[in-house]
Amino acid sequence: MTSKSGVISLALGLAMAGSLAEASDMETSGKLLLTGGVTSVEGAGGGGLASWATITGYGTRDEWGANAHATLVELPDYQFRAGGVSVGFHDRVEVSYTRQAFDTGETGAKLGLGQGFTFNQDVVGAKVRVLGDAVYAQDSWVPQVAVGVQWKKNDRDTLIKALGGKDDSGVDYYVAATKVLLNQSLVMSGALRATKANQTGLLGFGGGKNDDYQIQFEGSAGYLVSKRLLIGAEYRSKPDNLVGLKEDDWVDVFAAYAFNKNLSVTAAYADLGTIATFKDQRGLYLSIQAGF
Amino acid sequence: MSNLRTLIFATALAVAAPAVAEEKPVDPYTQSSANAGAIPFTGDQMLAAFHGRDGVARIVDDTLDRSVADPKLREIFHATDMERLRRTLKEQVVYLLGAPVAYTGRDMKTTHKDQGINTAEFNILVEHLQLAMDKEGVAYRYQNQLLAKLAPMKRDVVTR
Ligand code: HEM
Numbered sequence: 001m002t003s004k005s006g007v008i009s010l011a012l013g014l015a016m017a018g019s020l021a022e023a024s025d026m027e028t029s030g031k032l033l034l035t036g037g038v039t040s041v042e043g044a045g046g047g048g049l050a051s052w053a054t055i056t057g058y059g060t061r062d063e064w065g066a067n068a069h070a071t072l073v074e075l076p077d078y079q080f081r082a083g084g085v086s087v088g089f090h091d092r093v094e095v096s097y098t099r100q101a102f103d104t105g106e107t108g109a110k111l112g113l114g115q116g117f118t119f120n121q122d123v124v125g126a127k128v129r130v131l132g133d134a135v136y137a138q139d140s141w142v143p144q145v146a147v148g149v150q151w152k153k154n155d156r157d158t159l160i161k162a163l164g165g166k167d168d169s170g171v172d173y174y175v176a177a178t179k180v181l182l183n184q185s186l187v188m189s190g191a192l193r194a195t196k197a198n199q200t201g202l203l204g205f206g207g208g209k210n211d212d213y214q215i216q217f218e219g220s221a222g223y224l225v226s227k228r229l230l231i232g233a234e235y236r237s238k239p240d241n242l243v244g245l246k247e248d249d250w251v252d253v254f255a256a257y258a259f260n261k262n263l264s265v266t267a268a269y270a271d272l273g274t275i276a277t278f279k280d281q282r283g284l285y286l287s288i289q290a291g292f
Numbered sequence: 293m294s295n296l297r298t299l300i301f302a303t304a305l306a307v308a309a310p311a312v313a314e315e316k317p318v319d320p321y322t323q324s325s326a327n328a329g330a331i332p333f334t335g336d337q338m339l340a341a342f343h344g345r346d347g348v349a350r351i352v353d354d355t356l357d358r359s360v361a362d363p364k365l366r367e368i369f370h371a372t373d374m375e376r377l378r379r380t381l382k383e384q385v386v387y388l389l390g391a392p393v394a395y396t397g398r399d400m401k402t403t404h405k406d407q408g409i410n411t412a413e414f415n416i417l418v419e420h421l422q423l424a425m426d427k428e429g430v431a432y433r434y435q436n437q438l439l440a441k442l443a444p445m446k447r448d449v450v451t452r
Contacts, residue, residue: 031415060411062452091411139330139444182440185433226432227422 031058031065031091031135037178037187038256038266039069039289042150042200043084043098044125046176048268048285049250050218050234051191053146053178055129056096057088057291058261064089067291069098073270074286077107077278080202084123094148096125102202107278113159119202125150127176134178143179143188150174152201164242165204166211170196176218187222187230198242199275207241214239222256230256234268248273252285264289315376321398328384328395329448330441338389341434342425345386352382354424359417368407388441400448407451414450418442 037046037054045067046052057065066087073080084098100121108117127148134144150172154160157168176191194213196205206212216239222232236250254268268285275281321327342348356378359365369377380397387395397403418439425435 060415062410062412136443136446138440182436182443185436224432224436 031060038264038287039067039071039084039086041071041073041080041082041098041100042123042125042172043069043082043086043096044127044148044150045086045088045094045096046178047189047218047220047222047232047234048254048266048287049236049252049270050189050220051148051174051176051193052189052220053127053129053132053144053176053191054134055088055091055094055127055146056086059088059091059292061091063091065292067289069287069289071285071287073272073283075272075275075281075283077105077281078275079103079105086125092129094125094127096123096127098123098125100200100202102199104276107276111276119159120155121201122153123150123201132177132179135180135182138180138182141179143177145175145177148174148176152197152205154201154204156204160204163203163245164208165198166206167196168204170201170205172197172201174218180224185224187220187224187232189218189220191218192216193218195239196241197239198245199238199247203242203245203276205241207245208243210239210241222254228258245276246274254285262290262292315379316373318373318376318398321402323394323396325387325395327397327399328387329400329445330388332388333390333437333441335390338434338437339386339391342385342389342430342438343428345382345391347428347430348385348389349382351421351424351428351430352378352385354427355417355421356381358420358423362416362420364416365413368409368413385438389438400445404449405451407449409450410452411446411450414446 037052038048040046040048040051044051045054045056056067059065064087066085068085069083071082081101081103082098084096086094086096088094100123102119104111104113104117106115109115125148127146129144129146132142132144153169160168172193172195174191174193176189178189180187193216195216196211196213198204198207216237218236220232220234222230224230233253234251238247238249240247250270250272252268252270254266256264256266258264266287270283270285272281360369383393384395384397387393422435
């Protein structure tokens with residue numbers, strides 16, 4: 001699909017889902033609204049670009065919960081799409097699968113890859129809450145801490161090698177700490193990720209500048225404006241492994257809105273820096289999440 | 293003689309009148325505001341944000357009305373002395389919001405230990421409380437400040 005039709009169909013989907021959501025306004029089970037976060041570009045429950053220690057879905061420790069998401073980032077020279085599902089068990093374990101597409105569109109021709117050349121990546125994730133409680137333990141500063149792993153496999157092995165990448169697949173490991181500070185209506189989260197991924201793996205793993213695991217930081221801060229609305233900012237540092245294809249850290253400002261426990265949307269303005277020699281990749285991030 | 297009769301009658305009425313008299317007796321326990329389960333706010337800003345004791349009374353009544361009417365919670369309140377619960381819960385919230393009153397109810401652990409409440413049920417009650425606070429027009433950030441006091445009580449309230 002072209003960039004424009006992508007945005008339009010997503011907007012339509014949002015409008016339709018929104019009117020559906022208004023019909024069912026009962027919110028009487030599971031966790032509190034938005035306390036499970038949204039879905040990240042890699043399919044994990046949390047922020048959009050940054051990882052959280054929360055377990056996806058509204059399932060409590062006696063239940064399970066699940067989410068499906070569709071995400072679109074519209075950049076000046078590229079389009080990023082992702083879609084996937086995640087399941088949380090007993091508010092303890094989360095497993096997720098997401099397929100990412102990095103569509104070079106018109107830029108593909110300029111890069112000599114061909115019009116609309118697209119990199120696809122499968123991401124299988126698992127996360128386990130190891131200690132703490134982000135929401136209930138308001139009398140303690142101890143955050144909720146989770147450890148996670150993401151297996152990533154890219155479908156453009158030949159090209160990745162040609163770009164100087166060492167591998168078309170890789171494994172990221174992360175530890176995340178998240179706390180909802182109800183007294184301040186704030187949500188704070190930080191994560192450390194061990195990774196070799198270039199542009200989260202869309203441009204492969206490792207490169208001429210570096211082929212070792214590096215520790216990167218992801219942070220987010222949000223303010224709970226109402227039960228339904230969380231606004232905030234995120235930052236994610238990234239490796240810079242590929243020779244000649246400089247990679248930048250990512251930042252965004254976002255607003256996540258929960259129509260109810262079954263449906264939420266996240267809109268963000270993301271600055272993804274330079275991607276494959278094209279500078280200033282700033283644009284709109286839209287994500288819709290449905291689940292229970 | 294008739295004066296004395298009137299006096300006796302009036303006294304009997306006065307004793308019967310307060311709502312307390314309609315409460316069922318509970319096993320003896322040590323009274324202490326510490327039973328409220330959290331350290332209260334200081335200053336009068338919080339109570340004002342909840343529209344004083346009257347506001348809290350409306351919020352608690354509404355929360356309990358919603359909870360008792362909720363098919364998912366109804367069973368739990370089946371045998372509850374609602375008269376006592378309304379009084380003690382209002383007292384507890386008013387006390388936590390910083391009013392110069394004592395909490396005279398039981399502690400959270402003892403009170404809830406045989407209720408078999410799970411996390412989902414805890415959250416449902418909190419959501420009813422949120423709706424009641426919305427209805428009263430309590431600003432969201434103040435709602436969250438009260439919830440910050442109540443959330444840790446999950447450890448004592450949720451037993452399964
Ligand atoms: C932080 C949350 C809660 C607070 C602050 C709270 C507070 C109270 C208070 C003050 C009492 C009366 C104490 C007394 O009689 O001396 C009480 C009793 C009771 N609560 Fe809660 N409660 C909470 C959560 C819940 C939940 C989630 C449920 C069920 C869904 C529940 C069900 C009951 C019942 C059934 C009683 C009556 C117990 C009896 O009859 O002995 N409570 N609660």
